[in-house]
Amino acid sequence: MAWSRPVGWILDNLVYRTTVAGRSNVPTGGPVIFAGNHISFLDGPVMFGAAPRPMHILVKQEMFRGFLGGVLTAAGQLPVDRRRGRAALQRCRNVLDAGRCVGILPEGTRGSGDASGINGGVAWLALQTGAPVVPVAILGTRQGSEHLDSVPRPGRRLHVNFGRALTLAAHAGESGRASMDRAAQEIRAALAGHVQDAIELSGQRLPVSNDPQDVAAVAGTPADDH
Template sequence: MTDRRPGVPSGLTMAWSRPVGWVLDHVVYRTTVKGRENVPTGGPVIFAGNHISFLDGPVMFGASPRPMHILVKQEMFKGFLGQVLTASGQLPVDRRGDRTALQRCKEVLDAGRCVGILPEGTRGSGAAADINGGVAWLALNSGAPVVPVAILGTRTGAEHLDSVPRPGRRFHVSFGNALTLARRAGESGRASMDRAALEIRAALAGHVQDSIQLSGQPLPFADARQDLTAVAGTPADDH
């Protein structure tokens, strides 16, 4: 029987959300998926994807060979959308720092399930130039391997950070080699966290660049709001 702990969503949440993710990737959009064979077929896995669009989480969810529970900013858990996110097993997180969310993710991993994280935190160029430490904490404290995920095409060129891609666009999702991290003898907790974060960032950034070369799909500008408003000659609105 699958382990079910207080902070672990019911497995029934995946019964309907997985097909919806597939439809998003392969009916609404055209998603090329590479590297499924790199994803461990059993046990807990942390999927760490780059972040360029609000569609990145759903697209990663639909492309993955295994179901996952994705960390989503808590502001999204309102109204009808919040009900959908909860019913599909996604996990709210306060991006200013949320130990409770991380502990809940660890419970999900300890139950043998998978967690999806966009460790850059906010939408940008998607180059993984910097990531938050939560993914490193989870990797070290759960023992789960980290699979870097490159997501390309969900935002392109000078498109606004909040733009919605037109149906039929080609997306590219690539799952990289799994990375397993552990504390080293004599290494302090802080040193372990810093090293793990650097290794995860390097693996994700490198995989994104490799995927760009293989797919031919470049990353978008880091903050298209500034580029577009500069052309128009009006100040950018600060969301």
């Protein structure tokens, strides 16, 4: 990912004007799961460019075709087949076990970005690997009533805020499913609260929700059927 880190910096600092807060909240070593809210297809690249550490981001498998697919593979991004999420989760686990970082957009679909619901993949990874989860608020990549597929004009002000790391573990006597559900709820609450804090800090509001039937499935998490 050595060459792709500068590309992320260019996106955040030359194409757009990105204000970054909370970098000191990111552990400087060991595995980390970055969990960001999701409002635009640019959220992953913007988070990648703003983070103080390189990460492997889950990207939907359909993007790994042709020239773009080669670029994504060379940049170290991880394909996810939403119909078969276990394989992607295992790849992420291997990355985390090696002490590296994974970026996930656990809402799973582009929407208002308020983290009102998340899929369970991020909770499974946190429990299986012990990696801390850093909530990431991404604001400005879509505004107002802009369409889900809209591309922000160059020069727009974006905001990325890294929250305090959250470490999760199973409780004694707790079933696997109960642990998963509790961990997912803790992550959802942490991300939702952090997004609201970032809104107050930056003054940048979330976009208006689109009609649910128009919400597009995107890279982020496998279904929580594991």
